[in-house]
Amino acid sequence: MVVGIDIGSLTAKAVIMERNKICSSHIMRARPRPIDSAAAVLREVLNAAGARASDIEACCATGYGRLEIPIATMNMSEISCHAKGAFWNNGSIRTVIDIGGQDCKVIGLDGRGLVHDFIMNDKCAAGTGRSLEILAKAIGVDLEDLGPLSMKSRRPAVITNKCSIFMEMEVLQHLYRRVKIKDIAAGINLSVAKRVVALTKMVSFGTPVCLTGGVSKNEGVRKGMENLLGITFQPLTCDPQIMGALGAAVFAQESLA
């Protein structure tokens, strides 16, 4: 039995695998210290699998807090883990787009599932989950409701700014002018989709494509990106948010073989 732990900026994820099958997975809000997040998420995922810590043969950590987890026997970058997890899910995938809480990455894979090109934005909050979080707060909508709400819109509000803070101001201006909340929500999702699509232009982009990370659960962003790219994303067999942790677990499994 192996475990993969992904400590992100907003959430901590863990996946337990046994004989190349997912036994259990867990997602929780990250604690301030990566070590606390790791301990908590590991406890939860072990409970869900009905296993004990002593059953774990290998543990691979990933995410920005990966170097601070004492229980990990190894660690891998998020890029490798997302690629690994997506390829394990579906061997035909050639591009993985991951939109996380604080960064977004586009990863190109070759036929053997190895990373041959990637680009990452971690300098600017635009096009990440953080941007969505700030803007959802500005219009008083829960982050989870932003996707379903935006799907009802027929005329998405126009948002031209790139910077999240400028976008917040623009969103407030729409509120002042009594634009419908659902139209603003759709505008917000589209603006994030646009930023990520701009990033895909900078790498060699092959199809099929899959979308991972917490933001992939937002239908508005997902549909917006599909329209802009003119493709449909490959469906995944598991929760797209655990992809990094899943990839880490696959790495841990390979380390035993």
Next chain:
Amino acid sequence: MITAGFDIGTRAFKICLVEDTRLMAGVCRLADRNLEQSIRHAYKQLLEDQGIHKRHVKKVIATGYGADLVDIAAYELSEPACLARAAYQLDRELDTLIDIGALFIRIVKIDENGYLEDSDVNEPCAAGSGKFLELAAEALAVPFEDISAIAARSLTPYTITSTCAVFAESEIISQINAGVSCEDILAGVLDALVFKVQALLGKTGAIGSKLALTGGVANVPGVRVKLAAVLGKDVIALPLDPQLVPAYGAALLAQGPLRRRFSGETDVSRATPA
């Protein structure tokens, strides 16, 4: 002649009443959801306090991000034009104004005759703006007006590595958790802000000899002190609430074209370019 200038910013709106070139009264209020109504109300209040009827105000000019919300304005002018006009009135030796508002950082260059020469703005990134300072102060639970006093106590300023204002906020939170002191973080925040302004100044060419800081962030004295030290230039405080400067300039422009003496013999009047 009495004129009024409206400056509708992203965070606050300001109104100034001017008689000839004298500032009669000015008001600065935070923007809220009923912005148009709040502006109208604040203007009415301002007129009442001064005992003026609205028909005595001969001309109104609006500026700022939400200038179009002022329906009584004759027309709208850009912020740099208003800033340059106010600077010419307040201190003839000023050649550069740095206006740091809630979101926009503007560099305004004024030529020797007091005309707007060049201007630059920080778009499309809010790093180093007033909002950034506010987010930092909020994260540290420090009142906005205490920022300079606390930052001044720092001996070893923390260096903020994130460029993005949003990420800098997360960085600040993790540094508080890591035990870095509040004064060191705040000093680092001011350093980051000054660095951003310096970069923007560099983009507009040679830095002038006498500069002034305006906008809401100018109310934080630490910014002016640090900026003067980094640039090695005079950065003066204007004899007016720094937030009111663009609105004052708008009201001055509403007074009509300025008659400026160039050669000492003939008067040349020219409209200030917008």
